[in-house]
Amino acid sequence: MNYYPDPILKLINSLSTLPGIGKKTAERLALHILHAPDTQAATLAADIIELKTSVKLCRVCFALSDKNICKICSDPSRDQSLVCVVENPTDMAAIEKSNAFTGTYHILGGTLSPIDGICPNDIRIDELFKRTDQGKIKEVILATRTNVEGEATASYILEKLKHKKIKITRIASGIPMGGDLQYIDQLTMQKAMEKRYGF
Numbered sequence: 001m002n003y004y005p006d007p008i009l010k011l012i013n014s015l016s017t018l019p020g021i022g023k024k025t026a027e028r029l030a031l032h033i034l035h036a037p038d039t040q041a042a043t044l045a046a047d048i049i050e051l052k053t054s055v056k057l058c059r060v061c062f063a064l065s066d067k068n069i070c071k072i073c074s075d076p077s078r079d080q081s082l083v084c085v086v087e088n089p090t091d092m093a094a095i096e097k098s099n100a101f102t103g104t105y106h107i108l109g110g111t112l113s114p115i116d117g118i119c120p121n122d123i124r125i126d127e128l129f130k131r132t133d134q135g136k137i138k139e140v141i142l143a144t145r146t147n148v149e150g151e152a153t154a155s156y157i158l159e160k161l162k163h164k165k166i167k168i169t170r171i172a173s174g175i176p177m178g179g180d181l182q183y184i185d186q187l188t189m190q191k192a193m194e195k196r197y198g199f
Helices: 006-015 023-035 038-054 089-098 125-133 148-161 186-194
Strands: 079-086 103-107 139-142 167-170
Touching (some): 103 125, 148 167
Parallel strands (some): 079 139, 139 167
């Protein structure tokens, strides 16, 4: 790519550090930005700067927010007694898109993984326990992933909270709607059998 001037090469290199963006895509994006109207390029640059300076973590649930308290935690129509525990903001977004949940969230910022040296103090588990100590929460829904780390994290939280007068539930997991059994992985099949229900 020596045929491009240094400013273009620098932008290609910067863009290629983004997840899912290879050199060819980064090259295409850089050239698009170069040929875009000045106002469009300036807006993109301003939006990135605003993102970095304005977005923070909600003081209550640790969701991404442009205010101290996020939109969900400050919404009076949400059930403040119901807290869904997720690993990261993208998990929260997935649940929100379903329109199936009207409570609030607690974002851990990861999962327990002793092999990787990630202990309870490295994620926001203590903050969850402090929220439950306030006496306003009636149910905690554990919505961590069904991999080893997610299950270990859910088990740890359950163990710590089971002595409190709080209902602890786990989101259902198993065969997706329309799923073909022959293509289902072993862990999913195991969970589906464990979570089976009567009619």
